[in-house]
Amino acid sequence: MPHHLIRKLEHFTRLSAADKTALQEIATRVQDFDADADIIREGDRPEHVHLVLEGWACRYKQLEDGRRQIISFFMPGDLCDTHVFVLRAMDHSIGTLTPVRLAGIPRERLLDLTARHPRITQALWWETLVTVAVQREWVVNLGQRSALERLAHLFCELFVRLRTVGLVEGDSCPLPLTQTELADATGMTTVHVNRTLQELRSAGLIILKGKRLTIPDLAALQAVALFNPNYLHLEHDGAHFDAND
Amino acid sequence: MPHHLIRKLEHFTRLSAADKTALQEIATRVQDFDADADIIREGDRPEHVHLVLEGWACRYKQLEDGRRQIISFFMPGDLCDTHVFVLRAMDHSIGTLTPVRLAGIPRERLLDLTARHPRITQALWWETLVTVAVQREWVVNLGQRSALERLAHLFCELFVRLRTVGLVEGDSCPLPLTQTELADATGMTTVHVNRTLQELRSAGLIILKGKRLTIPDLAALQAVALFNPNYLHLEHDGAHFDAND
């Protein structure tokens, strides 16, 4: 069932049939959440690693005075915190944006999986490091880019990430976010998000309607956003890690 | 020699004498760098993990048009990219801010160390996860905090981190950064950094002079910054990982 994860990991390494079977089997303890529900709250000590099977979620942090920052987005195929067990308590929360179906993977299960499947271990490492690289890019995005560039960059990133899990159709992809959520992710106000979206639309760079994003000319949007996809580390050259069966 | 690292790791777990000796011995291949030199450049494929022994460095990313964002600071005791080996090429650069003394730890050396010393493995995991947590907090800082809060927050973080490696004396610590560097880290202009520093000074929250930062009332500065140190995960409760010798 976790085909999105498998599809993503195959961008890094070729998995054997046995690897894939093993990955299929981790999707136990499936749970469903409504939209706008917390999966994990700041202060919790999570019991297992979560894998998003369907829907979108986000990592976020709320300041005492109510300001909220979305720190990252989770989409199908994404893992939440492969290694949290080391830390005592969550320093942020994870909440859903749409209805979400999750698999909860117990710690031992994951350890067992990686012990038996070295290529999966490598691939999960890659997954983790890319997540961190995305986090760094968000710092650049918030620190240096203008509102227009910022939204454009976010759209490029989400589009490319969705493509790696097979959720892009032609030049369009799902984008189930409200303008408020875009604002919380980009450090802008909803009003300014709204106006900036209009600017992107009238420049013909995006079509955004009915929770669906269309990018008629990805290269053009990338140019506006100063988007360089290398931080997503998608060049499939893990030949030296390939399965030989 | 890498006493700062040892001191830091002991905030998470109690290390045995053997653990400490092993850590002492990884500081081979010592290299010295001038200030404002690149240690690793975007696109490089680094050969070893770097440990900062003395001086300050930073992770940064430069956009095509020249804008630069400092993504994180490295101070004595910090490790650069414990697990880069999985990825093909660096997606950012690491450069010095002051003269820096580094130890280069070959991959095998690190694997060997962790294989023999499970507590060190745990402690390095903690180190890695805290680094990522810091990265997330920077997203919150850039996305939600005002200029004043942002600088105040950065100072709180640097102060607390320096304290964990023993570099705080009383209520003051080294701060070898120019206003330009502060600007690149906080996504502000140098002019605005300058004015905001004056505001912090005249509020009596900081004394900043001669590359030295004094914080007369840390609680007050924390309140202004909305700084909550929990993301640094310093509560020493790793008793269950304690060495028994």
Place this chain on the structure above:
DNA sequence: CGCCGTATTGACTGTAGTCAAGTGAGGTGG
């Protein structure tokens, strides 16, 4: 049809950026 959350618009404010001109302090060389 009517309700509620989301999106849109306008007018105004304010924080932060820009440009450009000084001032100051530390280091070097004559």
Place this chain on the structure above:
DNA sequence: CCACCTCACTTGACTACAGTCAATACGGCG
């Protein structure tokens, strides 16, 4: 030892990007 040079810091006047407040429009769903 001092002049000078450079880099960092400081200041002022002006601009502009983004935030605030508040009213209104839209759209999907019961």
